[in-house]
Amino acid sequence: MTFDPFLAAIRFGTGLSPRHAPPGDVTALLADLSGPDAMAVRYPIPTFSQMQPSVAVLKDAAKARREARGTPQEDVMLDAYRALSQETIRLRAANLHATLARMIDAPVGLHERLMRFWVDHFTIRARTNQVTHGVTPAVEESIRPHVAGRFGTMLKAVATQPMMLLYLDQQLSHGPTSELGLRRDRGLNENLAREMLELHTVGAGGVFTQAEVRDFAELLIGLTYHPQQGFNYDARQAEPGSETVLGVTYSDAASLDTIHAALDDLALHPETARHICTKLAVHFIGPDPDADMLAQMTDAYLDNEGDIVSVVTAMLTHAAAFDPVKRKVRRPVEFIAATLRALDVAPESVLALDRRRTREKLTTPLQVMGQPWESPPGPDGWPESDAAWVTPQGMAGRISWAMEVPVTFRRDLPDPRDFVEMALGPHAAEEVAFAAAASENRIEGVGIVLASAAFQRR
Amino acid sequence: MDRRRFLTALGCSVAASPFVTPMAFASAPWDNRLVVIILRGAMDGLDVIRPVGDPDYAGLRPTLAAADGLPLSDFWHLHPALAPLVPLYESGEMGAFHAVSTPYRDKRSHFDGQDILEAGYGETSAMGARDGWLNRLLQATPGIETETAFAIGRDELKILAGDGPVSRWSPDANLRLSSQAQRLLEMVHHDDPLFRDASAQAIAIAHELRMNPVTGIDDDMMAEAMMGMNNRGGDHVKVAEFAAGRLRGDTRIASFSINGWDTHLNQRQGLTRVLSQLSDTILTLRAGLGPVWGKTAVLCMTEFGRTARENGTRGTDHGTGGAMIYAGGALRGGQVAGDWPGLGTADLYQERDLMPMRDVRGLAGWVMRNQFGLDRAVIEDAVFPGLDLSSEPGFLL
Numbered sequence: 001m002t003f004d005p006f007l008a009a010i011r012f013g014t015g016l017s018p019r020h021a022p023p024g025d026v027t028a029l030l031a032d033l034s035g036p037d038a039m040a041v042r043y044p045i046p047t048f049s050q051m052q053p054s055v056a057v058l059k060d061a062a063k064a065r066r067e068a069r070g071t072p073q074e075d076v077m078l079d080a081y082r083a084l085s086q087e088t089i090r091l092r093a094a095n096l097h098a099t100l101a102r103m104i105d106a107p108v109g110l111h112e113r114l115m116r117f118w119v120d121h122f123t124i125r126a127r128t129n130q131v132t133h134g135v136t137p138a139v140e141e142s143i144r145p146h147v148a149g150r151f152g153t154m155l156k157a158v159a160t161q162p163m164m165l166l167y168l169d170q171q172l173s174h175g176p177t178s179e180l181g182l183r184r185d186r187g188l189n190e191n192l193a194r195e196m197l198e199l200h201t202v203g204a205g206g207v208f209t210q211a212e213v214r215d216f217a218e219l220l221i222g223l224t225y226h227p228q229q230g231f232n233y234d235a236r237q238a239e240p241g242s243e244t245v246l247g248v249t250y251s252d253a254a255s256l257d258t259i260h261a262a263l264d265d266l267a268l269h270p271e272t273a274r275h276i277c278t279k280l281a282v283h284f285i286g287p288d289p290d291a292d293m294l295a296q297m298t299d300a301y302l303d304n305e306g307d308i309v310s311v312v313t314a315m316l317t318h319a320a321a322f323d324p325v326k327r328k329v330r331r332p333v334e335f336i337a338a339t340l341r342a343l344d345v346a347p348e349s350v351l352a353l354d355r356r357r358t359r360e361k362l363t364t365p366l367q368v369m370g371q372p373w374e375s376p377p378g379p380d381g382w383p384e385s386d387a388a389w390v391t392p393q394g395m396a397g398r399i400s401w402a403m404e405v406p407v408t409f410r411r412d413l414p415d416p417r418d419f420v421e422m423a424l425g426p427h428a429a430e431e432v433a434f435a436a437a438a439s440e441n442r443i444e445g446v447g448i449v450l451a452s453a454a455f456q457r458r
Numbered sequence: 459m460d461r462r463r464f465l466t467a468l469g470c471s472v473a474a475s476p477f478v479t480p481m482a483f484a485s486a487p488w489d490n491r492l493v494v495i496i497l498r499g500a501m502d503g504l505d506v507i508r509p510v511g512d513p514d515y516a517g518l519r520p521t522l523a524a525a526d527g528l529p530l531s532d533f534w535h536l537h538p539a540l541a542p543l544v545p546l547y548e549s550g551e552m553g554a555f556h557a558v559s560t561p562y563r564d565k566r567s568h569f570d571g572q573d574i575l576e577a578g579y580g581e582t583s584a585m586g587a588r589d590g591w592l593n594r595l596l597q598a599t600p601g602i603e604t605e606t607a608f609a610i611g612r613d614e615l616k617i618l619a620g621d622g623p624v625s626r627w628s629p630d631a632n633l634r635l636s637s638q639a640q641r642l643l644e645m646v647h648h649d650d651p652l653f654r655d656a657s658a659q660a661i662a663i664a665h666e667l668r669m670n671p672v673t674g675i676d677d678d679m680m681a682e683a684m685m686g687m688n689n690r691g692g693d694h695v696k697v698a699e700f701a702a703g704r705l706r707g708d709t710r711i712a713s714f715s716i717n718g719w720d721t722h723l724n725q726r727q728g729l730t731r732v733l734s735q736l737s738d739t740i741l742t743l744r745a746g747l748g749p750v751w752g753k754t755a756v757l758c759m760t761e762f763g764r765t766a767r768e769n770g771t772r773g774t775d776h777g778t779g780g781a782m783i784y785a786g787g788a789l790r791g792g793q794v795a796g797d798w799p800g801l802g803t804a805d806l807y808q809e810r811d812l813m814p815m816r817d818v819r820g821l822a823g824w825v826m827r828n829q830f831g832l833d834r835a836v837i838e839d840a841v842f843p844g845l846d847l848s849s850e851p852g853f854l855l
Contacts, residue, residue, distance in 0.1 A: 070770035396631035452646035
């Protein structure tokens with residue numbers, strides 16, 4: 001179980017590529033996390049703040065459309081609203097294209113893989129028509145800058161992200177006896193507080209009580225969002241009094257600082273370290289992670305104030321990280337990116353897909369494979385278990401895609417016999433090499449390699 | 459020997475044989491069938507099952523009520539787009555339950571309304587729900603196989619999400635392989651049981667669908683169904699054909715969606731289109747299920763009803779109470795069941811929506827009790843926690 005460049009690129013990066021040599025050692029692998037974020041610069045995705053005005057525009061257009069019903073303006077307003085809706089669909093497609101382009105073009109792809117991990121950890125979904133295009137911009141703003149930073153910084157950014165507040169109802173939460181709670185006759189909503197404890201930080205292991213969920217929910221009151229202004233802290237919603245979360249009593253001052261103090265403490269809680277490190281190891285390496293590796297990761301987390309690069313370094317420098325048995329299955333987005341990367345498809349040809357081709361080649365196949373774009377099943381994100389992905393329908397989707405779509409990106413598909421080593425590295429299983437050579441034509445030969453268990457696993 | 463071990467023992471030959479499908483070896487805990495169709499977008503129950511005998515009905519709906527419906531009784535008329543289902547209504551194979559809703563109130567959002575319908579919890583606890591009520595039924599039943607329940611189509615179907623085993627299939631998953639590719643694929647999956655079994659089943663399902671889209675279909679019944687059908691090649695028909703094929707085999711529960719019920723403007727056109735799909739779907743299920751139709755209950759549920767009053771654009775807006783359409787030989791059709799609250803201003807919920815008289819979850823609970831012999835306690839504690847099943851609803855056989 002020593003460092004293997006090919007396994008490193010497959011397990012921790014976005015796959016092998018004829019354009020980028022696999023990382024020669026752990027330092028080269030980790031280099032992906034230092035320096036400026038070249039991929040974000042080359043394939044830009046707007047942040048939620050940048051696209052935030054469009055939410056108000058959409059809301060106004062929807063209102064204008066409603067008000068124009070039965071008047072001579074009806075058709076004009078409907079057309080205007082539809083044109084804006086079309087634009088949100090175009091934006092969502094462009095954001096998928098940019099996400100894939102980054103995964104295809106990155107020298108190693110560890111940064112992109114960590115990005116996908118954190119996006120899943122802090123799952124956000126759009127719940128109204130005005131923000132369907134806001135999911136990827138939200139994570140670009142609140143997660144991307146912190147992927148190689150501190151967990152606590154990311155946690156605070158996510159806790160103030162409008163799309164998260166909307167997804168988990170936080171903007172509705174009012175202290176029952178607060179100024180606005182009384183005036184609006186509104187009460188507490190525990191949704192975000194519960195998920196932050198159970199999913200985002202200490203985990204469902206039982207270190208918190210229902211009373212503490214309630215106290216934490218009271219503490220989070222005031223995080224709100226308005227389509228015109230964006231994120232806003234509104235102390236007039238806050239319940240008077242102090243709150244106690246995981247044994248710490250916080251100031252009774254209703255302010256964003258109080259919330260930040262609680263999030264900082266939660267981020268550095270030993271249970272959070274354990275939860276995050278276990279989840280990382282399970283996601284990248286497999287179920288039941290090596291106990292010694294987990295201990296090293298957890299120590300790295302706590303000794304370095306939740307510094308993510310320290311934790312990842314501890315994982316990658318442990319022998320268990322390079323267990324040659326591949327115990328995880330590539331998720332559909334990873335599978336598509338790894339395929340396009342191995343086939344040396346130019347990122348530009350992904351960026352150039354029009355709406356129909358995006359649907360045919362990407363969004364419908366992702367749905368069949370079980371990972372519809374920006375639509376995870378719930379706040380707990382996509383499933384980790386292999387069995388959840390390798391289903392009859394999921395395999396039908398993966399096999400069809402492998403057989404039909406690559407040739408539409410590259411008419412000059414490589415010789416399947418050469419492609420085996422390109423896609424799988426020098427230690428490719430004998431039966432895959434045999435099957436590739438025995439195929440009737442290039443399309444099927446390349447398809448067989450991509451659909452093989454050896455390529456689907458990492 | 460269980461089915462998976464059996465498959466493993468057969469190795470690759472299962473997938474290669476058109477005569478042996480993996481479905482044939484499973485066994486299910488029940489013999490009756492349940493189909494739940496989610497009508498996404500909020501169906502206007504008052505336009506589909508029209509209370510023309512209510513003195514306030516015509517006044518609330520100046521243009522919608524003016525178009526002729528199909529008389530079911532002096533009080534009830536059926537929307538004309540459901541004309542192909544009238545023979546089923548007359549033979550007791552189709553009916554409706556009126557003035558029902560989920561516990562969801564007041565916010566009238568599709569997203570939340572559908573989440574609550576599928577989660578099956580009371581309103582307050584639904585947001586954190588991780589599983590759907592059909593899945594909790596599976597979790598509460600021993601002996602469930604992967605094929606016992608099928609989620610079909612492109613939609614997510616949270617109603618079947620959860621720890622209970624569920625199979626999925628979408629008509630988009632149309633796998634076509636040359637025989638050489640299939641052989642080579644078996645080779646590259648052979649040493650990985652997870653991939654080997656899933657691919658073998660995928661190939662078997664795709665093969666079966668190509669060879670014989672609806673297995674063992676009754677020709678006369680199919681011919682009869684085709685006559686009433688609007689769009690034989692549509693995705694909704696493929697979904698219903700697939701569901702029927704599974705339910706003829708070892709599948710006992712199937713769920714899928716029909717979208718497009720959000721008729722804010724020009725409802726007559728929009729509703730006609732989706733009702734035609736619903737009608738095609740029910741006829742396809744009936745034809746495809748053949749003798750099994752007699753053991754089948756089909757429930758068509760929507761997230762909420764629509765406003766009692768027509769709006770300014772010949773449509774209706776989001777409301778509360780609505781109707782549930784049902785079909786199948788296992789239910790007592792030929793009636794519009796339920797307590798009628800009336801449509802006078804004081805009878806309406808918040809003076810705008812049809813007043814819900816019954817929790818639609820209770821209807822589903824009674825059907826499950828009847829179809830699968832579930833204990834009342836299992837339904838009230840596990841499937842719909844906190845629900846009071848209340849009295850027998852009068853549409854069971």
